Amino acid sequence: MESLTISEWLLTELKQGRFPPRMPSHRRVYEAIRRAIATQHLTPGARLPSTRSLAEELSLSRNTLLAAFEQLHEEGYVVSRIGSGTRVAATLPESFVPMRASGATTDAEPPMNTSGRNTSGLSKRGAIVAGPSDQPSYEVQPFTPGEDDFSAFPTQIWRRLLNRQWRDPQPAFLDYGHAGGHLPLRHAIANYLRMSRTVNLTVEQVLITSGTQQSIDLCARMLTDYGDRVWVENPCYWGARRVLEVNGLSLHPVPVDDEGMAPGNTDFRNPPRLIYTTPSHQYPKGVAMSYGRRRLLLDYAASRGAWILEDDYDSEFRFEGRPLSSLQGMDQSGCVLYMGTFSKVMYPGIKLGYIVVPPELAERFKRGLYELQRPGQVVIQAALADFIEEGHFSTHIRRLRQIYKERRYLLQKALAPVTNVGARLPPAGSGLHLVVELPAACDDVRVAELAAEQGLRVYPLSHYSVGEKREKGLIIGYAYASTDRITTYGRILADVIQAALSN
Amino acid sequence: MESLTISEWLLTELKQGRFPPRMPSHRRVYEAIRRAIATQHLTPGARLPSTRSLAEELSLSRNTLLAAFEQLHEEGYVVSRIGSGTRVAATLPESFVPMRASGATTDAEPPMNTSGRNTSGLSKRGAIVAGPSDQPSYEVQPFTPGEDDFSAFPTQIWRRLLNRQWRDPQPAFLDYGHAGGHLPLRHAIANYLRMSRTVNLTVEQVLITSGTQQSIDLCARMLTDYGDRVWVENPCYWGARRVLEVNGLSLHPVPVDDEGMAPGNTDFRNPPRLIYTTPSHQYPKGVAMSYGRRRLLLDYAASRGAWILEDDYDSEFRFEGRPLSSLQGMDQSGCVLYMGTFSKVMYPGIKLGYIVVPPELAERFKRGLYELQRPGQVVIQAALADFIEEGHFSTHIRRLRQIYKERRYLLQKALAPVTNVGARLPPAGSGLHLVVELPAACDDVRVAELAAEQGLRVYPLSHYSVGEKREKGLIIGYAYASTDRITTYGRILADVIQAALSN
Structure with missing residues (x-):
């Protein structure tokens, strides 16, 4: 794979179709380029082809490429300077790089080989910890639980x-x-x-x-x-x-x-x-x-x-x-x-x-x-x-408490309509995340996927169950999205939930 | 124990006799005060009694107390200012504080109680890791293996x-x-x-x-x-x-x-x-x-x-x-x-x-x-x-290599006489420690204790054995002692080894 040009690599990546079905093209290109960076097919400082030539080679519109490049630029993955085109940033926004660069190969459990070591080489306990995790496979998004906003940190x-x-x-x-x-x-x-x-x-x-x-x-x-x-x-x-x-x-x-x-x-x-x-x-x-x-x-x-x-x-x-x-x-x-x-x-x-x-x-x-x-x-x-x-x-805690209290209030307000379609918003007086409880028949993994397609990462509650009984719901972090955007994002999420429950 | 005065506490500590038999009095007082600090019987900033009153209460000579205080002062445990006596330093030399403040209680394995939790409360694997370790129970001393000299760090x-x-x-x-x-x-x-x-x-x-x-x-x-x-x-x-x-x-x-x-x-x-x-x-x-x-x-x-x-x-x-x-x-x-x-x-x-x-x-x-x-x-x-x-x-590695090479050379030279009494100095072209191999009949734990009495901490090789066969020797670190003191300390150690092997 090392000998492919970057356009060829991206084309392969886009054709393999490891993206949610309704993900827009510009977002696929964005993800593919991020994967190329994560897997070192594009190294820091490497020059990207022009949007024009990439658009041609990938058979996509130039606007699609421009939109993808803009997002990459905004998030710090690429830098552009007049006269030298677009390059991969020397210092990448590390936490945003996906953990699983090539998701396709990591989940299946390979068979044992003749020498008694299974070809994955892992022990049983090793296979448990290397198994699917609760970690975002894409970047941090507004509602990713467990992520914080560091802008208030002194x-x-x-x-x-x-x-x-x-x-x-x-x-x-x-x-x-x-x-x-x-x-x-x-x-x-x-x-x-x-x-x-x-x-x-x-x-x-x-x-x-x-x-x-x-x-x-x-x-x-x-x-x-x-x-x-x-x-x-x-x-x-x-x-x-x-x-x-x-x-x-x-x-x-x-x-x-x-x-x-x-x-x-x-x-x-x-x-x-x-x-x-x-x-x-x-x-x-x-x-x-x-x-x-x-x-x-x-x-x-x-x-x-x-x-x-x-x-x-x-x-x-x-x-x-x-x-x-x-x-x-x-x-x-x-x-x-x-x-x-x-x-x-x-x-x-x-x-x-x-x-x-x-x-x-x-x-x-x-x-x-x-x-x-x-x-x-x-x-x-x-x-x-x-x-x-x-x-x-203590000053910092007081300040954070103020900020997060407001975000929680705004998010609860934005999500309120979901209670009309059978979801429940249990009272919660603390913490950095909310839970929306969904009806038992609801596929919360699917709802989380639908939210992800809108750029909102939330976690399905069923994923946290131990054993048979699986409660359905969404875990929504409000510590990361800035206060002035939380209502907008909250409404989008409420729409996703309402649409899913109305189907 | 909290209600004891510090003199009473020190007296109890000195009387319990948990010191090597030939340790001089001033060193025992020094150790006892360090234990008092480690166990918070003396907290940072606390004032120590005068050497005169302590000498009286502990029935020791004032010179003994003065020697102990001097060493504590030199190593940064206490500070003294005119008019305010001697106080425990606000910032203690942390790595020097013993890990086992009250050594007496930590080694015995308590029995199980009726509820099935042994009174130590530890699991079997927990008891392994909480067992005796290779860590110094006193302070870092010139030849402590695994300790480095940071003075060269930029x-x-x-x-x-x-x-x-x-x-x-x-x-x-x-x-x-x-x-x-x-x-x-x-x-x-x-x-x-x-x-x-x-x-x-x-x-x-x-x-x-x-x-x-x-x-x-x-x-x-x-x-x-x-x-x-x-x-x-x-x-x-x-x-x-x-x-x-x-x-x-x-x-x-x-x-x-x-x-x-x-x-x-x-x-x-x-x-x-x-x-x-x-x-x-x-x-x-x-x-x-x-x-x-x-x-x-x-x-x-x-x-x-x-x-x-x-x-x-x-x-x-x-x-x-x-x-x-x-x-x-x-x-x-x-x-x-x-x-x-x-x-x-x-x-x-x-x-x-x-x-x-x-x-x-x-x-x-x-x-x-x-x-x-x-x-x-x-x-x-x-x-x-x-x-x-x-x-x-790489500059720093080159510099360290120079420093440690000289120390190793000086230490080998100072230890050379031990080969006359049946010990062996195997060639070693790398690392930060030397091994002196001792005859199989030799009690290397005892030799290490004798060295400790001279203020030189070295580790017995037998302690590192797995299973029955135990090689005898001493592990001597040369990364901590300054270059200008290594010959002096090396000679003292050589004397200890020679004396032990000649007995």
């Missing part, structure tokens, strides 16, 4: 704090760092959690990790063995599920109702070693766990010697109602591990999160963290400690 | 490159980033490996990880299943061993001779799914794998459908002889995964490493990397790409 302050650390770094700051994390950051987190989340803790219980995946992974490894049962909410956060599965755990799905995780008799007959839950804001459904349900879960875990892993991932963004205390703060028997992340309030690439473990586990978890992940990034940890201690963190 | 250049990225960061730089890592960095690594390590690759095969532990972990999970057999070298790198064990793999130790990993008939009867090897510079013994042995290993792996994980961890530091090509570069059948790290050439806290995977695994590994670890730290990746592309990387 980059200048952050740069100043980082610079202060780098000006005269202590040698220790370049080393792996203390096993539990940078002490001033652990202090700052302990103070924050004590005040804002009623977490009951001393600084020794706080461990800095490199984010949610690593926190869940560490807990799974330190607390469970291969084949152990773990209760997960159904539907469940995809990232958690993958990490639990790769650790050889048997996932037992527990239904979620309007009071949160709702274990019944079938569940109680299957006691777990670990319970993974998102009580403040169930992912993805958004409900908060009721007081009674919290007590039930804590008492059950204590009586069974099970651990509870409380993922308080979105707790900073509660827009109405009294903030709920953490499960950890209600726990009398020391069976709760509490975790949070800085990826939403700061930025995802910061790769910092934390776990609060019961006192008697602290030393051992520190050792496990060191052995399995090696700490580091002390400079960033030190800057973050300053960011929190100097008050920038 | 901090100013690095800060400038980071600043350039932060001045006007693209939103994508704050996001998780491309699943395989920042593309310009992958290009830079591909170029470097192609030129310097004869690695055979395209940029798609390069994946950025957050370091060696994560690289090994990812390979273990993607390529092996619970219970699979993995060949490891015997002795073997501790960190690799822990990660392989926690993934449920059965470790099959293969002996190492002067040609590197030396599999025999017993080994061939136990074919592995994965072979973990350090061919350029065996860890810890330092030998390079011969050409014949490389061919043997490659042919065997190809015929058995096994994967080889080539850890080329120290390859930048070859001081003499022709650099050996990588195993990956000799591989015809695509069974080698090649990994390296930036922790030695840059600094450990950078937390960046890489794996080069066979082309057909690249997409799946990228997905696995995303699902299990989530990428990030794009700004640092971008700065590192610049650091390499602008030539600072």
